Every structure is written in structure tokens, then in C-alpha cells.
Amino acid sequence: MSEAPPLDTLRQVETPEGVALVLRAAGAVPRALAWLIDLAVRATVYFSAATVLGLAGETGAGVMLLLLFVLTWGYPILFEVLWHGQTPGKRALGLRVLRGDGAPVGWLASITRNFLRTVDMLPVLYGAGLVSMLADAHSRRLGDLVADTVVVYVDPPRRPSVLPPGEVQRWPVPLGVEEQQALVAFGERSRALSVARQNELCEHLSPVTGLQGDAARERVLAAARWLAGRSAGDA
Incomplete structure (x- = not known):
């Protein structure tokens, strides 16, 4: 197992089959970097589409609003559930979202943790989420605590x-x-x-x-x- 950054912690869980897993929970810094990468990806998609849709008048404006909604809420949920717990940003940083018991994240858990970003963002710049991550032993923000999820490092194949x-x-x-x-x-x-x-x-x-x-x-x-x-x- 490769060495984890010093601020990260180990989370030990046992699967229903009795297999012990050791998960390396990711801290605030790599998660913030992954979020910035995802933000850049979403912004690139949005503004690229806007240059075309802007020529379509009111119809284009309506499609742009729909696209903004999908990129804001659908992007993280779809990637986390369908791409093994990883958005492009998380994959670039070697991170993955899992359930608290080490199982793959499902629709309900992903929807919960992502919709609760509205709370984690308060009062500004993810202030509540940052406080929660610093206080929690496994660096979980409020959305993770409610959804029972954890962001961990993906170990390279042995x-x-x-x-x-x-x-x-x-x-x-x-x-x-x-x-x-x-x-x-x-x-x-x-x-x-x-x-x-x-x-x-x-x-x-x-x-x-x-x-x-x-x-x-x-x-x-x-x-x-x-x-x-x-x-x-x-x-």
C-alpha cells in the first residue's frame, strides 16, 4: 500500500462477508483540488455550449438553464454512481466516494451527499463543510455524515x-x-x-x-x- 499524505486517516471497516478493509480517508486539500478540477470541466462544457446555444434565442436560453442544472446537480451524482464513485476530478486525484461500510455508493447516498452541499457551502466557500471535515476523524463533510459516505484514496492495483x-x-x-x-x-x-x-x-x-x-x-x-x-x- 502506498504511503498516504500525513493528514489523512485510516478507516477500518468489516464487510458482511467478514473481510476487513482498511480505507485511507482523503483530507480537505485533495478533495478541494478534485472539486476545482470538476468545476473547470463543468465550466468548459457550459461555456462551450453557451457559444452555440446563445444563437438559438429563447430556446437556447432554456436549454442553457437545463444544462446548468444538470452540470450543477447531475454531474457529480451520475459520475459517482455510474463511474465507480469517481468524478473526473476525483479520478485525477486518485479519490473515490464509498459508503461508510466500504461498499459502492448508490443513488440515494450520492443524491443526499450532493444536495447537502447547499448546507456545506454556508456561510461562504464551504465554511460549514470545512469545519466538519476538520472535526471529523475521517474528514467527512456534513453531506457525508448524513449520507454515511466517505471519500478515500484509490490504492493502485497490487x-x-x-x-x-x-x-x-x-x-x-x-x-x-x-x-x-x-x-x-x-x-x-x-x-x-x-x-x-x-x-x-x-x-x-x-x-x-x-x-x-x-x-x-x-x-x-x-x-x-x-x-x-x-x-x-x-x-
Whole structure:
């Protein structure tokens, strides 16, 4: 997981399936930048259309009012629901709107959080929203609190685990989740360590394996391959 900006906080949620998720809530600055990008996009669309619709008299003026409404209210809602919680501005900044439980944002939640911008804007320049974001542990404005949504960072796709080729063997004793992750992480990073350093680390597990030196290292790597779900000889 890439490093989050220092003012951002972690939000831990558990899905109905029992899967633990760690979400990195985005702070006020990246969200403001995303909003400015979206504002620029909407302004560009509006004024580009206005140059054409302005020639159509009253009909054009009516269409421009409709377009203004759609860009003001429909733009964020449609993008958030249909584009995986991201407007163009949020996508540019690597942000996404999710429900409080980590599920994708739906129509009702998106409509609620966006219509309540009228409250967050008070008294001027999103003053109420900024105060709410600074006071909330997960940087949620009032609209987010009411709709139970949160704006988080989108983590880059994880690269598939790559372990050195070799034997695959089950670990002799049951392991907890963190212990399994530690063994797989060691296997993935082993190529960056000297053989002597690998042996030194693996010998800490000698009370379990009963092995020393190269034998201890190969036993740990074999277990890492098994935990990673790889077959013998995979690179």
C-alpha cells in the first residue's frame, strides 16, 4: 500500500462477508483540488455550449438553464454512481466516494451527499463543510455524515506475488493471518536480501523447523510458496 499524505486517516471497516478493509480517508486539500478540477470541466462544457446555444434565442436560453442544472446537480451524482464513485476530478486525484461500510455508493447516498452541499457551502466557500471535515476523524463533510459516505484514496492495483522457484511445502503448525502474511512477504522480498541475511532471519524459526542455515531458508520459502498458492517451479 502506498504511503498516504500525513493528514489523512485510516478507516477500518468489516464487510458482511467478514473481510476487513482498511480505507485511507482523503483530507480537505485533495478533495478541494478534485472539486476545482470538476468545476473547470463543468465550466468548459457550459461555456462551450453557451457559444452555440446563445444563437438559438429563447430556446437556447432554456436549454442553457437545463444544462446548468444538470452540470450543477447531475454531474457529480451520475459520475459517482455510474463511474465507480469517481468524478473526473476525483479520478485525477486518485479519490473515490464509498459508503461508510466500504461498499459502492448508490443513488440515494450520492443524491443526499450532493444536495447537502447547499448546507456545506454556508456561510461562504464551504465554511460549514470545512469545519466538519476538520472535526471529523475521517474528514467527512456534513453531506457525508448524513449520507454515511466517505471519500478515500484509490490504492493502485497490487502486483501479483513473485517468489523464487522451488519446492512447495505446508508449514508444520497452524499460522495466524499476520504470520501467514509475514512468511509470504519474506518470500517476495527474499531476492533483495543476501543469502546470509535470509538464513539469519529463517533461523529464528528453527524451534519450529528444527533446521539451520540454507535448510532453514529453503523450508521457509517452501511454506511461503504454499501460502501464496503457487505450484513448484513458479517464478
